[in-house]
Amino acid sequence: MTAAADDRPTTRRPSWSVGLRARLTVAFLLVTLGSGLAAAGLSYVSARNAILDESQEQFLTQLRDNVADASSRPRMPSGDALAALVDQVGPEDTIVVYADVGIGDGPLLDRIPAQLRRAVRERARLSFQRTVESGEPVLYAGTPVTTSNGVPTGVEVYARTSLAAQQDRIDGLTRQAAAVLTAAAVVAVVVALVAARSVLRPVRALSRGAARLGGGDLGTRLPVRGNDELAGLVRSFNDAAARLEDSVTRLQREEANSRRFVADVSHELRTPLAAMIAVTDTVDDEAARLGGDGAAAARVLSTETHRLADLVENLIEISRFDAGRAELHLRVVDVRELVERTIATRGWSPVVHVLPAGQPDGAAPPVTIRADPRRLDVVVANLVGNAVTHGAEPITVAVAAADVPGVDDDCVTITVHDHGPGLPPEERQRVFNRFYKADASRGRTEGSGLGLAIAWENVRLHGGRIDVASSPGEGTRFTVSLPRRADA
Amino acid sequence: MTRLCSWVLAAAVLTVSACGIRPTGSIDAGPGARASWESAVVYFLHDGRPYPAVRPDLDSAGPQELVEALAAGPTTHEQDVGLRTEVPPSVRLVVDGDRLVVDSPGRLSRAALQQIACTLQRSVTVGVDHADCPVP
Numbered sequence: 214m215t216a217a218a219d220d221r222p223t224t225r226r227p228s229w230s231v232g233l234r235a236r237l238t239v240a241f242l243l244v245t246l247g248s249g250l251a252a253a254g255l256s257y258v259s260a261r262n263a264i265l266d267e268s269q270e271q272f273l274t275q276l277r278d279n280v281a282d283a284s285s286r287p288r289m290p291s292g293d294a295l296a297a298l299v300d301q302v303g304p305e306d307t308i309v310v311y312a313d314v315g316i317g318d319g320p321l322l323d324r325i326p327a328q329l330r331r332a333v334r335e336r337a338r339l340s341f342q343r344t345v346e347s348g349e350p351v352l353y354a355g356t357p358v359t360t361s362n363g364v365p366t367g368v369e370v371y372a373r374t375s376l377a378a379q380q381d382r383i384d385g386l387t388r389q390a391a392a393v394l395t396a397a398a399v400v401a402v403v404v405a406l407v408a409a410r411s412v413l414r415p416v417r418a419l420s421r422g423a424a425r426l427g428g429g430d431l432g433t434r435l436p437v438r439g440n441d442e443l444a445g446l447v448r449s450f451n452d453a454a455a456r457l458e459d460s461v462t463r464l465q466r467e468e469a470n471s472r473r474f475v476a477d478v479s480h481e482l483r484t485p486l487a488a489m490i491a492v493t494d495t496v497d498d499e500a501a502r503l504g505g506d507g508a509a510a511a512r513v514l515s516t517e518t519h520r521l522a523d524l525v526e527n528l529i530e531i532s533r534f535d536a537g538r539a540e541l542h543l544r545v546v547d548v549r550e551l552v553e554r555t556i557a558t559r560g561w562s563p564v565v566h567v568l569p570a571g572q573p574d575g576a577a578p579p580v581t582i583r584a585d586p587r588r589l590d591v592v593v594a595n596l597v598g599n600a601v602t603h604g605a606e607p608i609t610v611a612v613a614a615a616d617v618p619g620v621d622d623d624c625v626t627i628t629v630h631d632h633g634p635g636l637p638p639e640e641r642q643r644v645f646n647r648f649y650k651a652d653a654s655r656g657r658t659e660g661s662g663l664g665l666a667i668a669w670e671n672v673r674l675h676g677g678r679i680d681v682a683s684s685p686g687e688g689t690r691f692t693v694s695l696p697r698r699a700d701a
Numbered sequence: 702m703t704r705l706c707s708w709v710l711a712a713a714v715l716t717v718s719a720c721g722i723r724p725t726g727s728i729d730a731g732p733g734a735r736a737s738w739e740s741a742v743v744y745f746l747h748d749g750r751p752y753p754a755v756r757p758d759l760d761s762a763g764p765q766e767l768v769e770a771l772a773a774g775p776t777t778h779e780q781d782v783g784l785r786t787e788v789p790p791s792v793r794l795v796v797d798g799d800r801l802v803v804d805s806p807g808r809l810s811r812a813a814l815q816q817i818a819c820t821l822q823r824s825v826t827v828g829v830d831h832a833d834c835p836v837p
Contacts, residue, residue: 261722265722269730273730273731276734277734280734280735280736281734281735281736281737282737311782312747312752312779312782312783312784313747313782313783314781314782314783326727328726328727329727331727332727332729333727333733336729337733338729338730338731338732338733339729339730339731339732339733339734340727340728340729340730341727341728341730342724342725342726342727342728343722343723343724343725344724345722345724350721350722350724354730356733356734357733357734358733358734358735358736359733359734359735359736360735360736360738360739360740360742360755361735361736361737361738361739362739363735364739364740364741364742364753365742365753366736366740366742366753366754366755367742367752367753367754367755368755370734376722379722380721380722383721383722384721
């Protein structure tokens with residue numbers, strides 16, 4: 214019972230709690246990463262577009278302004294004037310194109326995307342185009358130049374600028390977003406672990422509490438923290454434990470009361486019974502002279518009074534066990550000798566054989582043990598008496614020192630074996646119950662019904678145990694195992 | 702599960718494609734740049750098609766002078782970039798009531814007519830078919 218209660222939490226708790234913690238962590242992580250990615254992605258895209266739009270807008274405005282500024286010279290643009298326009302527009306990465314011929318940065322003309330040149334020519338509007346040149350993002354813009362009253366001059370101005378700086382800023386944004394996401398993931402994991410802990414701690418405490426309660430510690434109560442569902446669960450657990458403790462305490466009190474009542478009654482009966490036995494013994498002695506029905510009645514009276522006295526003695530004995538007042542008076546005892554004397558004293562020698570038969574010269578080695586001889590005598594007497602009453606001959610009693618190393622290390626066994634009808638399996642353990650009757654139809658027997666129970670309690674007091682083996686053809690075998698070092 | 706995978710894949714593709722600075726096509730960004738001056742424009746021929754050339758000194762000139770400028774031909778620099786003219790020096794422009802009459806001793810080529818039409822379209826209403834001038 215205790216072992217089972219201890220095993221259950223240790224085998225089941227870890228996998229369960231790890232599962233919940235892992236689930237919580239994964240869920241937190243997914244939510245955080247999902248929302249973080251969405252937010253970061255959206256803000257990344259808008260920030261990138263803002264950066265690009267801003268730089269492009271600035272670049273295009275500058276191009277327009279430069280053309281206007283450069284053309285502020287009165288005589289423009291013809292011949293050398295076109296070259297002057299180039300100087301004014303900004304010589305670096307700028308080219309003036311007139312009739313497909315570039316003036317200024319020559320090689321630039323070939324790098325301008327054909328699509329952009331076509332668009333500028335055909336739409337006659339300011340246009341721009343982004344390309345990638347050997348891994349570097351580049352912005353090209355081109356515009357036709359018209360006079361202030363809108364007449365096309367045939368002049369086109371193209372400009373190029375690198376977007377590497379913008380690329381760096383955008384990459385910085387990406388790195389920032391990654392760093393923030395990583396930090397958020399770490400925070401999510403920590404929060405998930407804390408949350409899991411806050412959930413799992415009361416659950417674990419409940420599990421331990423339940424195990425303790427199951428193990429018999431009825432005073433187990435758990436501290437109620439907070440006011441959430443788990444606190445409610447803990448409160449319910451405490452209520453249940455309190456009610457269980459109440460019921461068990463009440464039952465124990467009632468049982469103790471009834472046992473004390475039995476003990477009291479037995480004690481009260483003892484004195485009048487002693488007087489009655491004295492009287493019935495006298496009556497018994499006179500029975501022969503009464504003759505007829507009177508003699509029979511006197512014998513019945515005597516027998517039943519003795520049985521009643523035995524019963525009361527047994528009840529008092531049982532009461533001592535129940536009250537925990539049974540005491541052991543240990544001495545070194547030769548078990549074989551004790552068994553033989555018990556059988557001889559009770560007058561069972563003709564029907565009971567002690568195995569192995571003691572040699573007349575006492576050559577058989579003594580089997581000694583530290584035990585209470587009076588109680589051991591009761592055990593043997595009750596077991597053998599039971600065999601004599603309910604079993605059939607041959608009845609044997611074997612005494613052995615089970616020196617087998619291992620389970621029954623250093624034990625002494627007393628085996629009482631009869632060849633009666635045997636016991637059905639379900640009856641075997643119940644034979645030690647008080648007032649157990651093997652045959653329910655048989656209301657009365659010679660015994661008190663307490664003999665085997667008393668034997669059981671006595672053996673237990675010695676730290677030993679009684680095993681019952683029985684099969685229909687073989688009769689019943691009671692084996693008493695007593696530890697040789699009876700320290701109890 | 703397959704649907705989930707395809708969603709994840711689509712999201713990944715979108716994410717990757719949304720990263721960095723992507724190349725574009727040519728994008729319209731508004732009207733072109735304007736110079737700060739007004740100028741007359743005459744049309745010479747470039748690859749057989751009318752092509753404008755500024756003549757700031759003719760800004761307030763009449764049609765006759767513009768046609769004379771066409772006959773005078775492109776400047777040295779304009780010749781260097783491949784402009785030429787087909788309008789002969791003998792061409793005269795005669796005002797006949799509300800009409801302008803191009804008077805030439807010989808037969809004018811279609812390109813020459815286009816040159817004249819495109820050059821004059823700014824100052825007068827010209828009824829020349831297929832005047833294939835560059836858009837303003």
